[in-house]
Amino acid sequence: MQKRSVGLAIVLSLVTCGIYAIYWMYTITNDVHEVTGRQTTASGGMVILYSLITCGIYSFYWMYKMGESLAEAKEQRGMRVDNNAGLLYLILTFFMLALVSYALIQSSINDIIDFDENDTGAVA
Numbered sequence: 001m002q003k004r005s006v007g008l009a010i011v012l013s014l015v016t017c018g019i020y021a022i023y024w025m026y027t028i029t030n031d032v033h034e035v036t037g038r039q040t041t042a043s044g045g046m047v048i049l050y051s052l053i054t055c056g057i058y059s060f061y062w063m064y065k066m067g068e069s070l071a072e073a074k075e076q077r078g079m080r081v082d083n084n085a086g087l088l089y090l091i092l093t094f095f096m097l098a099l100v101s102y103a104l105i106q107s108s109i110n111d112i113i114d115f116d117e118n119d120t121g122a123v124a
Helices: 006-015 019-036 044-053 057-077 085-094 098-120
Strands: none
Touching (some): 006 019, 019 057, 019 098, 044 057, 085 098
């Protein structure tokens, strides 16, 4: 798991007309599973497949679960937790702002990575 630049990921998603966003969804899913310590949704590849099969409906569920999973991961570490993040991601996605949700999720993942590095003193 590695920190990713939110700005670069947004630019790549826009430049590639959403193709990078699909990869980003895959990596976000796997990273959240890793920081949580368990699989909270389908694997990255299956999330993409389910989203395609259901014409995007599964992605609404996925967004909500990512918020819950990140809250759980932060709570395990004693970090400040926003229990409404899943609802925020869901609302943003409903208003066609899924890329903003991805950015917020990636930012939370980056915060957890920073916390883990500072907590253990290890630098990846």
